[in-house]
Amino acid sequence: xxxxxxxxxxxxxxxxxxxxxxxxxxxxxxxxxxxxxxxxxxxxxxxxxxxxxxxxxxxxxxxxxxxxxxxxxxxxxxxxxxxxxxxxxxxxxxxxxxxxxxxxxxxxxxxxxxxxxxxxxxxxxxxxxxxxxxxxxxxxxxxxxxxxxxxxxxxxxxxxxxxxxxxxxxxxxxxxxxxxxxxxxxxxxxxxxxxxxxxxxxxxxxxxxxxxxxxxxxxxxxxxxxxxxxxxxxxxxxxxxxxxxxxxxxxxxxxxxxxxxxxxxxxxxxxxxxxxxxxxxxxxxxxxxxxxxxxxxxxxxxxxxxxxxxxxxxxxxxxxxxxxxxxxxxxxxxxxxxxxxxxxxxxxxxxxxxxxxxxxxxxxxxxxxxxxxxxxxxxxxxxxxxxxxxxxxxxxxxxxxxxxxxxxxxxxxxxxxxxxxxxxxxxxxxxxxxxxxxxxxxxxxxxxxxxxxxxxx
Ligand code: ATP
Numbered sequence: 428x429x430x431x432x433x434x435x436x437x438x439x440x441x442x443x444x445x446x447x448x449x450x451x452x453x454x455x456x457x458x459x460x461x462x463x464x465x466x467x468x469x470x471x472x473x474x475x476x477x478x479x480x481x482x483x484x485x486x487x488x489x490x491x492x493x494x495x496x497x498x499x500x501x502x503x504x505x506x507x508x509x510x511x512x513x514x515x516x517x518x519x520x521x522x523x524x525x526x527x528x529x530x531x532x533x534x535x536x537x538x539x540x541x542x543x544x545x546x547x548x549x550x551x552x553x554x555x556x557x558x559x560x561x562x563x564x565x566x567x568x569x570x571x572x573x574x575x576x577x578x579x580x581x582x583x584x585x586x587x588x589x590x591x592x593x594x595x596x597x598x599x600x601x602x603x604x605x606x607x608x609x610x611x612x613x614x615x616x617x618x619x620x621x622x623x624x625x626x627x628x629x630x631x632x633x634x635x636x637x638x639x640x641x642x643x644x645x646x647x648x649x650x651x652x653x654x655x656x657x658x659x660x661x662x663x664x665x666x667x668x669x670x671x672x673x674x675x676x677x678x679x680x681x682x683x684x685x686x687x688x689x690x691x692x693x694x695x696x697x698x699x700x701x702x703x704x705x706x707x708x709x710x711x712x713x714x715x716x717x718x719x720x721x722x723x724x725x726x727x728x729x730x731x732x733x734x735x736x737x738x739x740x741x742x743x744x745x746x747x748x749x750x751x752x753x754x755x756x757x758x759x760x761x762x763x764x765x766x767x768x769x770x771x772x773x774x775x776x777x778x779x780x781x782x783x784x785x786x787x788x789x790x791x792x793x794x795x796x797x798x799x800x801x802x803x804x805x806x807x808x809x810x811x812x813x814x815x816x817x818x819x820x821x822x823x824x825x826x827x828x829x830x831x832x833x834x835x836x837x838x839x840x841x842x843x844x845x846x847x848x849x850x851x852x853x854x855x856x857x858x859x860x861x862x863x864x865x866x867x868x869x870x871x872x873x874x875x876x877x878x879x880x881x882x883x884x
Pocket of ligand 1: 702
């Protein structure tokens with residue numbers, strides 16, 4: 428296992444990531460022309476590709492590679508009783524304090540204890556209010572009447588959609604314990620403090636998998652899922668010295684949890700939670716039995732129809748938080764020349780090729796002499812198999828830099844020799860090495876490069 432870093436040593440800062448994300452169309456502030464909407468972000472052309480690929484990698488890992496896990500896409504709006512049963516109406520709160528002077532709001536658990544004890548604002552020294560509980564669920568009304576009977580919540584986690592469907596899935600898909608249900612979808616939390624770009628937002632996406640096991644085997648499965656989730660990030664090519672485990676202490680455990688570990692990533696602002704692995708026991712299904720009056724027991728047909736409420740091991744990762752992690756992890760700045768000008772340095776996103784928004788960019792050396800047409804033909808062929816880009820504007824060096832900054836792992840350059848012998852230049856983002864390849868071999872060569880990719884810097 429890689430030795431963890433004590434403090435952040437990478438080249439990324441949140442300012443650089445936020446500005447690159449905007450400049451290159453990864454992520455924009457929501458409703459920017461109106462001054463922006465706090466806690467909400469829009470994913471631009473490169474951002475949606477990156478987010479989709481991260482989601483696809485997780486989906487493949489959790490469903491395609493596991494015979495015993497199936498997918499689900501449940502609605503965001505659920506019956507309000509769901510959230511009473513789950514404990515969210517009562518317990519999904521953060522402790523809130525306000526400054527009477529500067530009107531800033533804080534999470535009481537995120538300001539120094541001495542400030543809290545002295546009721547002194549950490550920003551302006553003004554007087555703080557008493558701590559009060561603040562429920563993080565967004566509430567709205569459904570139907571034309573805005574009365575208490577019409578209250579509905581935006582889901583604060585995707586998990587409950589899985590629990591209420593677990594019997595449907597057992598029946599329709601003949602699942603046998605142990606088995607899992609995976610889901611990717613939006614969740615909403617009225618966070619008191621949203622900062623650090625897309626790290627903590629009010630609208631975000633989760634990738635959750637709930638694994639149903641027999642009580643008594645839960646601890647074993649909990650450890651197994653911890654192992655698998657760690658291995659997943661390793662496979663994704665994440666810098667492993669930037670990952671660590673954090674076990675929840677008794678004061679941190681959620682109301683449903685028996686044991687919980689976070690996978691933390693070393694972001695530029697420090698170690699922060701990326702994903703949680705939780706032993707949720709039989710809490711949720713028991714509560715749904717109680718609140719719905721429906722029998723949520725599993726009937727073990729292979730064991731004399733033994734009945735029991737399963738335990739649940741949950742792996743819960745933020746998709747949008749994973750996007751931020753992958754951006755920070757990939758970000759690099761490198762000196763590539765020493766001529767004393769701006770071009771000496773390049774910014775490069777070292778995405779794994781399977782995650783990069785554009786896999787291969789095709790660039791004609793010149794627009795004239797039929798090179799542009801030839802390059803367009805090559806792009807058309809590559810399109811069937813890869814996400815491509817085409818760029819014929821400006822000096823070739825500048826165009827490489829633009830692709831480096833977008834994280835494109837391969838560039839194909841078409842030059843005069845290409846017209847003569849049918850070969851093209853294949854340039855590698857990380858090493859900037861260039862080789863000549865017959866254009867007929869490009870697709871198979873790229874496939875092989877993607878499969879065998881190992882990050883070296
Ligand atoms: P925190 O204590 O940081 O508020 P949490 O422990 O409540 O988070 P979980 O309920 O375990 O978080 O959520 C699972 C995952 O969902 C988190 O690991 C994170 O990746 C993601 N997540 C949770 N809240 C947010 C948010 N407000 N914005 C973006 N992602 C989030």
